[in-house]
Amino acid sequence: MPKTLTVLLMDPPYEDERTTTAFRITDAALGKGHNVRVFAYEGAVSLTMADQAPHPNPVKGTSVDDERHPTTKDWASALFGSADGRLEWINCGLCVDERGAGNWIEGPRRGGPADFTAWVKSSDATLVIPTH
Amino acid sequence: MTKVLSVLSDGYRATVEEQDDTVLWFTSMCAKELDMAVLLESDAVNYAVQTDDVADLNLGGRKAADVPRLDRDVDALMAKGVAVSYLAEDLIARGIDESRLIDGVKPVARAELPALFEQFDQIWHW
Amino acid sequence: MGKYLVIETRSPFGSDEVLGDYETAGGLASRGHEVTLFLTQNGVLAARGTSTAARRLAALGEGTTVLADEFALRARGIGTDELVLGVASADAGRLVDLLLDDGRKAIWR
Numbered sequence: 001m002p003k004t005l006t007v008l009l010m011d012p013p014y015e016d017e018r019t020t021t022a023f024r025i026t027d028a029a030l031g032k033g034h035n036v037r038v039f040a041y042e043g044a045v046s047l048t049m050a051d052q053a054p055h056p057n058p059v060k061g062t063s064v065d066d067e068r069h070p071t072t073k074d075w076a077s078a079l080f081g082s083a084d085g086r087l088e089w090i091n092c093g094l095c096v097d098e099r100g101a102g103n104w105i106e107g108p109r110r111g112g113p114a115d116f117t118a119w120v121k122s123s124d125a126t127l128v129i130p131t132h
Numbered sequence: 133m134t135k136v137l138s139v140l141s142d143g144y145r146a147t148v149e150e151q152d153d154t155v156l157w158f159t160s161m162c163a164k165e166l167d168m169a170v171l172l173e174s175d176a177v178n179y180a181v182q183t184d185d186v187a188d189l190n191l192g193g194r195k196a197a198d199v200p201r202l203d204r205d206v207d208a209l210m211a212k213g214v215a216v217s218y219l220a221e222d223l224i225a226r227g228i229d230e231s232r233l234i235d236g237v238k239p240v241a242r243a244e245l246p247a248l249f250e251q252f253d254q255i256w257h258w
Numbered sequence: 259m260g261k262y263l264v265i266e267t268r269s270p271f272g273s274d275e276v277l278g279d280y281e282t283a284g285g286l287a288s289r290g291h292e293v294t295l296f297l298t299q300n301g302v303l304a305a306r307g308t309s310t311a312a313r314r315l316a317a318l319g320e321g322t323t324v325l326a327d328e329f330a331l332r333a334r335g336i337g338t339d340e341l342v343l344g345v346a347s348a349d350a351g352r353l354v355d356l357l358l359d360d361g362r363k364a365i366w367r
């Protein structure tokens with residue numbers, strides 16, 4: 001029986017392993033047929049910025065093509081692609097505004113704490129992943 | 133109503149940039165729809181200290197309009213009906229005497245945390 | 259009684275707070291709750307049998323279920339044969355099952 005998991009994220013890209021763990025939880029839950037709702041708070045609104053671009057690696061001497069490095073928006077896109085409609089993603093609007101992070105990939109929508117509390121009340125479980 | 137305990141450990145994280153503690157802010161917003169309570173632990177216990185003066189910030193001639201007064205924000209939360217407690221051991225470790233705290237915040241010993249957690253449907257650690 | 263999932267992402271070597279988390283997990287178990295401590299990220303560094311935290315985890319394992327994220331273990335070169343007795347490896351799917359287990363309270367640390 002599919003269940004619904006709400007996850008709140010806070011970390012911006014490339015700052016902590018928490019982002020990878022959150023994506024892994026989301027992927028595993030979707031893979032099991034569950035519904036996942038991601039509420040991106042604060043720096044996490046930057047996870048889905050459409051303007052992210054991979055880069056070559058001068059330390060390793062690799063090109064962009066060599067690196068084959070998905071940026072966080074690529075991971076998010078992949079999760080949307082595999083979710084079959086079971087992934088919802090809200091970027092907290094005030095956080096988006098103060099970060100200028102409004103240009104995001106297809107999938108997320110703008111929202112706020114009222115959306116989060118509505119999700120909390122209607123989900124089977126809620127996990128808050130803090131930042132530090 | 134869903135009962136949630138917000139456990140706040142990370143004190144003073146970007147509070148000047150945001151002009152707020154964003155977890156206290158979020159908790160306040162959630163309190164409109166959820167039965168919220170707050171536990172201050174680690175460095176965040178300092179939020180309960182009555183603070184008469186806070187540092188100004190003036191960078192390149194631009195002044196911060198509203199340097200946050202976290203003790204007042206905690207007070208405002210309590211005025212909305214959000215119970216605020218603090219981890220007693222963390223206050224002691226930081227050499228803070230209880231007489232310096234704002235009224236209304238309650239101590240919880242670490243050994244009492246399991247009993248505290250039992251009172252809530254969800255525990256959000258920030 | 260209740261059910262709890264404590265997701266410990268930090269190692270105990272830099273901070274006493276993690277030892278406090280172990281203590282809280284043990285306290286919940288001693289009150290009759292079913293407790294799972296899921297170590298992930300740097301939290302798995304405590305799970306090597308040779309670590310100074312191993313004894314604490316082994317003791318915790320007597321009243322709680324202690325799991326270590328296999329992805330985090332592999333990323334840190336920790337083989338499952340190195341784990342302290344009482345700690346088992348688990349994947350993200352298991353973590354999801356625990357998160358969505360009816361009535362289980364999840365706490366990220």
